[in-house]
Amino acid sequence: MNRPIHRLRRSLMAPALPRLPRGLPGPLPLPLTTVTLLLLLLLPSLTLWRWPRPRAQGLEQLMAVSSLLQSFPASPERAVPALWRDRLGEAAGRRLWREQRRTWWQFWGPHTDGGAYLVVQENAAAGAQRPLPAQGLRVGNLLVVAPDPLSRRLLQDQLRPDQRAGRGLFSTCLPRLESGQGVFWNASGLGALVGPLAPLLEAYQEGCFSLSLEGSEVRWQGEASDRPASTGPAGRLRIPDLPPTSRPPLPADLLLELQGSSLEQLFRGLLTRQLIRDPLAARYGIDTKGLALLRRSPFRLRLQPQPSGAFQASLELQVAVGADRQGWRQLLQGLARALQAQGLEAGPATAASQAVAATWSRQDGVVLGGWRWIGEGGPAPQLLLFLGPVPGRWQAMTTRGASAPASGELWLRVRPRGLDQLGLLPEPLPELVRRADQLWMEAVPGTTATGADGLSWLKGRLQVSR
Structure with missing residues (x-):
């Protein structure tokens, strides 16, 4: 009586498979095919669950809520900036300025109508013990000091501790802002700087520069996108070879020249x-x-x-x-x-x-x-x-x-001081730009490694007479 049941149990546990001739491929058994398909579908999801993109660190969280963000190298030998004195007080501002050895930042909120926030890096051990300034808060390892109580509360409401690390333009701009002097902007920040000219610069509504000082010139190189970084193309950005601009300065009878394809x-x-x-x-x-x-x-x-x-x-x-x-x-x-x-x-x-x-x-x-x-x-x-x-x-x-822009390129030459004397420069532009004798800039179309477009590589220089 038990022998047929025993045979049935063995057949369910190890069903017999027909032999296939050697050397000839055969169809996968249905159960194995199903398992393979499930693995192909589930493995990417399991990978994302097991190794998700890391959470954004302090500076990247601030980039997401700023319209304009500037980074500055440590320079304790220079005079204490007014922003440090205003946000930290005379004594604390002077002491922390002398102690600083790392990059610091200032940024403006998304609506650009308030004062600047001061951001400094804190030592992990000393920072936790040091009391916060009146309008201060900690974002990761950063101390952020708001211009007033309302700005502090708005920033707290806008920050997202669960924000994931950015890709594309965000991931490219972050190292620039962590390691030297640079600037990051979005559409609101650009509009605040150039005013009614902003619609003409829609291809560069979000981006960043690295800045350097060489003699009497300020030089920059960076990238920009025609869409917000959060919705922009992902993937590693291809960095083209951008030699310094060598075109001659504008003559005195020209204030501006813009060429494009x-x-x-x-x-x-x-x-x-x-x-x-x-x-x-x-x-x-x-x-x-x-x-x-x-x-x-x-x-x-x-x-x-x-x-x-x-x-x-x-x-x-x-x-x-x-x-x-x-x-x-x-x-x-x-x-x-x-x-x-x-x-x-x-x-x-x-x-x-x-x-x-x-x-x-x-x-x-x-x-x-x-x-x-x-x-x-x-x-x-x-x-x-x-x-x-x-x-x-x-x-x-x-x-x-070589004397004309290639496809997708823009070449700009400006005499900012001449424009400013006629009242033709947007008022919010920095004083350094207003005093410049010559400005050169070139925009070159760029792509990511995946072929996504909408990106431009920017280079330029600003010449100021002493």
């Missing part, structure tokens, strides 16, 4: 807004086709001082028309009709000269702007559009080779 780099933050596109179409006749021409055209933008006349400075935009000659002619015709409808007077009077150049004036004769074809009959025509008086000279710009 397409106007899309400059205007995409504006042209994606319905609030901008609708007036361009209704008031100036620039429709969707016209915007497409603007977006893909290589360009050079220049700002020139005007010592006399109705304008402090004149603006020139020169574009490489290429094969879009007919499209640009149609755009200019629509623009001319729109300007005439607004009461402006066209010149010159002859049809032949109007085909090459046009100016637009108020009824009192003051020229407000116009355009001129350069090499219109040649193989590579260019168009110069200007606001202000008629340019005294013009020449074709270089669009190829």
